[in-house]
């Protein structure tokens with residue numbers, strides 16, 4: 001069995017799978033936004049039961065699953081808000097994120113827990129790319145400067161600030177136009193040989 005720190009093996013992505021993963025995100029948004037009546041609930045429940053049956057037929061282990069391994073924004077990991085990267089150097093990544101309805105906390109604001117989830121993934125990816133050896137999140141700090149709105153294209157900056165021995169320090173921001181919504185920072189520690 002491969003270790004966590006091994007580079008993922010290239011996987012064959014079946015035609016249409018990336019689109020299916022995107023549909024799954026939409027499904028979660030639509031489900032969150034819906035107030036179905038009893039008939040609609042019964043129909044939707046039957047369809048989801050069918051979907052579960054189909055997908056369960058190809059259940060596999062962590063090393064062979066497709067979710068999280070696609071070369072597309074969000075990597076097909078439908079739990080995580082997708083970071084659409086527009087420019088990237090070894091030390092800075094810029095792009096956008098749009099938190100769909102599934103990430104609603106209340107009154108149009110993104111759920112406070114979705115934001116660290118986003119940064120853990122965006123920092124984690126950046127801390128582990130550009131030929132860097134693998135590191136895990138040791139800590140993550142988030143300052144909610146202003147309300148982050150759902151269903152809005154937001155600008156994201158992620159920076160690889162510095163490296164001290166095994167410690168990698170990352171910072172990031174989310175902007176809604178000229179308004180700073182979030183500042184975040186994270187410490188990633190390079191794994192000791194044999195650590196999982």
Ligand SMILES: CCCCCCCC(=O)SCCNC(=O)CCNC(=O)[C@H](O)C(C)(C)COP(=O)(O)OP(=O)(O)OC[C@H]1O[C@@H](n2cnc3c(N)ncnc32)[C@H](O)[C@@H]1OP(=O)(O)O
Nearest residue numbers: 120121124125136137138139165166167187189190191192
């Ligand atoms: C492709 C997209 C991938 C996305 C991946 C996202 C990344 C993740 O979410 S990983 C999952 C979440 N993280 C975890 O589960 C990590 C759990 N924790 C651990 O495994 C360990 O505590 C780990 C690896 C972070 C550090 O352990 P270890 O390697 O033994 O570190 P250790 O030798 O004690 O410390 C190394 C240095 O880091 C510092 N350090 C360790 N933890 C912390 C912390 N929480 N806060 C501050 N400093 C810390 C130590 O003080 C030490 O500093 P110095 O070298 O100056 O003395």
